[in-house]
Amino acid sequence: AQLYVSLKMENARIIGDLVPHVYGSEPIIGSWEPARALAMERELASMWELSFVVPPDHETLDFKFLLKPKDAETPCIIEEGPTRLLTGGMLEGDVRLANFRLNGDDELLEFRVFNKADIVSPLDLAASWRVYKENFQPSKVRGIPDISINEAPTHATEDGSGSSLELDLEHYVVPTPTAPPTEYAANLAATPASLDQPETPWTNDMLLSDGIQSPRSAAADFKDDSYHNKAMPEAAGAVAAAAVADRLHGSKEDRKLAIVLVGLPARGKTFTAVKLTRYLRWLGHETKHFNVGKYRRLKHGANQSADFFRPDNQEGIEARNEVAALAMEDMIDWMHGGGQVGIFDATNSTRKRRYMLMKMAEGNCKIIFLETICNDRNIIERNVRLKIQQSPDYADQPDYEAGLQDFLERLTNYEKVYEPVQEGSYIKMIDMVKGEGGQLQVNNISGYLPGRIVFFLVNSHLAPRPILLTRHGESLHNVRGRVGGDTVLSEDGELYSKKLANFIEKRLKNEKTATIWTSTLQRTILTATPIVGFPKIQWRALDEINSGVCDGMTYEEIKKIMPEEYESRKKDKLRYRYPRGESYLDVIQRLEPVIIELERQRAPVVVISHQAVLRALYSYFADRPLREVPDMEMPLHTIIEIQMGVTGVEEKRYKLMD
Numbered sequence: 001a002q003l004y005v006s007l008k009m010e011n012a013r014i015i016g017d018l019v020p021h022v023y024g025s026e027p028i029i030g031s032w033e034p035a036r037a038l039a040m041e042r043e044l045a046s047m048w049e050l051s052f053v054v055p056p057d058h059e060t061l062d063f064k065f066l067l068k069p070k071d072a073e074t075p076c077i078i079e080e081g082p083t084r085l086l087t088g089g090m091l092e093g094d095v096r097l098a099n100f101r102l103n104g105d106d107e108l109l110e111f112r113v114f115n116k117a118d119i120v121s122p123l124d125l126a127a128s129w130r131v132y133k134e135n136f137q138p139s140k141v142r143g144i145p146d147i148s149i150n151e152a153p154t155h156a157t158e159d160g161s162g163s164s165l166e167l168d169l170e171h172y173v174v175p176t177p178t179a180p181p182t183e184y185a186a187n188l189a190a191t192p193a194s195l196d197q198p199e200t201p202w203t204n205d206m207l208l209s210d211g212i213q214s215p216r217s218a219a220a221d222f223k224d225d226s227y228h229n230k231a232m233p234e235a236a237g238a239v240a241a242a243a244v245a246d247r248l249h250g251s252k253e254d255r256k257l258a259i260v261l262v263g264l265p266a267r268g269k270t271f272t273a274v275k276l277t278r279y280l281r282w283l284g285h286e287t288k289h290f291n292v293g294k295y296r297r298l299k300h301g302a303n304q305s306a307d308f309f310r311p312d313n314q315e316g317i318e319a320r321n322e323v324a325a326l327a328m329e330d331m332i333d334w335m336h337g338g339g340q341v342g343i344f345d346a347t348n349s350t351r352k353r354r355y356m357l358m359k360m361a362e363g364n365c366k367i368i369f370l371e372t373i374c375n376d377r378n379i380i381e382r383n384v385r386l387k388i389q390q391s392p393d394y395a396d397q398p399d400y401e402a403g404l405q406d407f408l409e410r411l412t413n414y415e416k417v418y419e420p421v422q423e424g425s426y427i428k429m430i431d432m433v434k435g436e437g438g439q440l441q442v443n444n445i446s447g448y449l450p451g452r453i454v455f456f457l458v459n460s461h462l463a464p465r466p467i468l469l470t471r472h473g474e475s476l477h478n479v480r481g482r483v484g485g486d487t488v489l490s491e492d493g494e495l496y497s498k499k500l501a502n503f504i505e506k507r508l509k510n511e512k513t514a515t516i517w518t519s520t521l522q523r524t525i526l527t528a529t530p531i532v533g534f535p536k537i538q539w540r541a542l543d544e545i546n547s548g549v550c551d552g553m554t555y556e557e558i559k560k561i562m563p564e565e566y567e568s569r570k571k572d573k574l575r576y577r578y579p580r581g582e583s584y585l586d587v588i589q590r591l592e593p594v595i596i597e598l599e600r601q602r603a604p605v606v607v608i609s610h611q612a613v614l615r616a617l618y619s620y621f622a623d624r625p626l627r628e629v630p631d632m633e634m635p636l637h638t639i640i641e642i643q644m645g646v647t648g649v650e651e652k653r654y655k656l657m658d
């Protein structure tokens with residue numbers, strides 16, 4: 001984070017062409033030469049302001065106010081009194097008036113002075129062109145600006161395919177090695193286990209208040225406490241620490257979490273369930289999505305009409321409760337087998353239904369209701385459209401209008417009996433799909449994992465935008481087969497940087513607010529250099545896996561000099577931590593803020609990073625298991641475009657060079 005400091009002078013009026021300026025210690029305030037003083041800008045009729053950005057621990061800055069014409073050195077009237085000191089973004093001591101003597105000391109002008117300092121992230125700064133262009137004075141990380149922008153006009157490059165805008169992007173498309181599923185989101189949920197078994201006796205008594213005791217979820221069966229049998233979770237750092245603490249301190253019930261979705265149809269419940277499942281899995285939590293619709297379709301067929309959902313159709317209600325209970329039983333069984341977070345996806349729109357679920361959860365898991373509320377007609381209409389086009393419920397309905405009529409009737413049936421959540425622990429997401437405005441209400445939520453879930457939900461939305469992932473251009477270490485280091489680009493690497501700039505110019509030509517993210521290592525910064533017109537942000541979190549004592553060695557050298565290390569890494573590349581370096585799990589953990597920020601962004605982002613880091617990031621978007629991360633294909637000179645949107649994540653790859 002940086003400090004956004006604003007110095008203000010009140011009631012200052014323009015005398016002749018004299019305007020307030022600031023001059024002082026280099027480099028932030030500029031110079032002690034009045035000629036190079038920084039002009040304050042008129043913020044309001046009688047308020048002048050100068051703002052700039054400094055690191056929170058900046059050196060003390062000393063400066064003075066002066067009055068002078070904007071583009072001339074004289075006349076120049078410097079304020080009376082000692083220099084002013086600014087530390088930690090704030091003026092030191094009692095802030096005195098700025099006194100200026102005019103007309104040979106006859107006239108004294110006194111203006112009130114004050115200042116304000118706000119912590120802002122580099123991303124917030126970059127997000128605002130106005131702030132960036134007008135106020136940004138770069139701070140330095142290891143001699144390189146945290147954010148930099150190259151506003152030079154684009155020139156056709158000699159060898160980077162000059163007629164840039166003629167570039168045919170499709171020409172570079174290559175297939176994805178592991179094609180992500182394009183299935184209907186709900187179908188990706190857990191396969192109903194109970195429906196493969198002999199019929200489970202189910203009676204309406206299960207809804208009675210003395211509790212649900214299905215044969216397979218009875219508390220007495222809770223012998224298999226797999227926590228004791230299972231090795232550490234596939235997670236690192238805070239996640240593993242929290243898991244261990246939960247194990248030691250939490251009650252058995254608290255260690256398992258059921259996120260129970262609540263909401264009318266077409267409110268984005270399944271999209272939310274899919275996203276949350278992906279995120280928690282990526283963090284290393286055993287997470288599974290249970291979709292009750294999938295159970296209903298298996299047990300009662302896919303093409304039930306709106307009548308099935310009528311609130312006065314007793315048979316329909318019982319059938320729906322039955323499949324919900326079966327899915328819940330499966331989820332609890334799965335938790336007994338080691339599962340940690342179950343995402344229970346159904347409308348669960350009546351208090352009675354939720355009561356049934358709470359009873360079933362007693363002694364087994366903690367429940368948090370996650371209610372999605374949407375009041376935006378356009379979004380509901382879009383969701384309804386997607387439902388008719390994609391849901392297996394309407395796969396056999398060739399007539400779109402007939403499907404639509406039926407679904408709207410189904411919706412009305414639900415609306416008649418819908419009771420918003422007011423009981424237990426809950427999170428309500430109200431109009432948050434677009435990522436602007438909206439509200440998130442939280443009741444009775446505590447603990448590490450629920451906290452992370454809330455944080456994730458606050459930041460995620462479904463506004464469509466692309467994320468482009470690429471490794472840096474080939475570096476000198478890549479040519480020599482050495483790991484780590486901080487070398488510059490090879491000739492091929494430089495060529496790629498030009499081709500990439502060209503590609504981005506074309507791909508993002510209508511995207512004024514895109515940002516380019518790099519690591520703090522030279523090879524990514526150099527790869528980004530030819531890209532113009534977009535703010536560039538350096539993240540230390542995007543630096544390559546730290547190979548510790550092996551940094552700069554070839555794999556052959558590691559094998560020869562440290563054979564045990566080499567073998568250990570080969571055996572478990574995900575968990576293996578280089579001596580004084582990092583493991584893949586460490587990398588995943590440090591990337592969490594990057595993922596949250598990528599979820600939060602509404603504009604396109606280009607991430608230029610490194611092999612191990614991109615494997616970890618990519619596995620999040622592609623929903624690949626953690627164990628696959630260390631061996632994923634992540635070729636040089638290739639761009640992976642991830643399209644984030646309503647129906648999930650789509651991927652396209654462009655190979656610009658061999």
Ligand code: F6P
Pocket residue numbers: 478481482483484485544545547610611612630
């Ligand atoms: O070889 C390039 C590189 O980015 C190294 O700097 C890094 O150590 C390595 O890839 C990560 O890949 P792996 O985990 O397969 O060694």
